[in-house]
Amino acid sequence: MNDLKVNQEFKNLIPALTEEERTELEKSILMFGCRDKIITWNNTIIDGHNRYEICTKNSVGFEVLTMDYDFENDEEVKQWIIKNQFARRNISIYQRSVLALQLKESISKKAKDNLSTGGTRHEGNQYTRKMEGCQKSDKVPNVNINGVPCRSSNKTISEDNKHKHDESIPFSIDTKKELAKIAGVSHDTIHKVEAIEKEAPEVIKEAAKENVISINKAYNITKEIKNLEEEEKKSKAEELLNQQYQEKAKQIDKEKKIADKIADVIYGILILAVDEEKIRYYLEYSPKEPLEKHIERCDQAIQKIEEIKKIFENMKKIKVVK
Incomplete structure (x- = not known):
């Protein structure tokens, strides 16, 4: 049995299994063995903490995949662990953002290191020098990595003059955009999730995590009770959350009524038995109207059916993202 090391910081990056999930995993390992390899870096587990614990507890053998040469330091390992969770687990946008935010410190450190070591960035035919530590964001104020507002001050060195200057021109890393890229969300979402995590009561965080309310609604509640x-904050949060539940219940009820109506119409159409003979009888015994009027009415009905068909085709294209 391999004796592997556990780095608690690495382990804490991974969302814990629910009791039910862990029980199912243990049953599977006991029945079929450990089918997935434990992944390590320098003999430290970076993927498979739960499998390792279950296997060692029950004396079940397992294979190890080493990634000793894939990473230069702990920070690269942390990024890999988080990205690996995104690929393997069905987690909400809120959870993705929370995981990415755990890398904020290391990315901010990288930004500071770039400034101190004079990191360079080449964009087209220009070198751009920015204020120390400044970060740009489309929807949140310009701040440096310490949260201090930046003055607008960019100096551009043209292609003709760039060789007159030191080519080691420091550039800033936009922390929020880097985190957003990792999580696969907008940097505005990262900004909102960070505020929720810092200031919202646990009940709001859980509701956002479980997709009970949207990130935007959770953020608005957080601002309102800030x-x-x-004690008052918690009570008010629960009150506002209950309002959201009621609104959502009403919306679901409306959607159900619409769905029921559509289903009834479709069912009614499907059970119709109309053939050429019945159409002939209809034309013969219906109120006397010119044939052109009947044709016009049928054309209008066909047009409405085509519109309904387009609605259903668009519904089929919708992908539900949790």
Whole structure:
């Protein structure tokens, strides 16, 4: 049995299994063995903590995949662990953002290191020098990595003059955009999730995590209760959350009624038995109207059916993202 090391910081990056998930995993390992390899870096587990614990507890053998030469330092390992979770687990956008935010410190450190070592960036035919530590964001204020507002001050060195300057021109790393890229979300979403994690009561975080409310609604509630005392904050959060539940229940009820109506119409159409003979009888015994009027009415009905068909085709294209 391999004796592997556990780095608690690495382990804490991975969302814990629910009791039910862990029980199912243990049953599977006991029945079929450990089918997935434990992945390590320098003999430290970076993927497979739960499998390792279950295997060692039950004396079940397992294979190890080493990635000793894939990473230069702990920070690269952390990024890999988080990205690996995105690929393997069905987690919400909120959870993806929370995981990515755990890399904020290392990315901010990288930004500082770039400034201190004079990292360079080449964009087309220009070198751009930015203010120390400044970060740009489309929807949040320009701040440096310490949260201090930046003055707008960019100096551009043209292609003709760039050789007159030191080519080691420092450039900033936009922390929020880097985190957003890792999580696969907008940097505005990262900004909102960070605010929720810092300031919202646990009940709001859980609701956002489980997709009970949207990130935007969770953020709005967080802003609304921000200046309240802790006890009052929690009480107000629950009140606002209940309002959201009621609104969502009403919306679901409306959607159900619409769905029921559509289903009834479709069912009614499907059970119709109309053939050429019945159409002939209809034309013969219906109120006397010119044939052209019947044809016009049929054309209008066909047009409405085509419109309904397009609605259903668009519904089929919708991908539900949790």
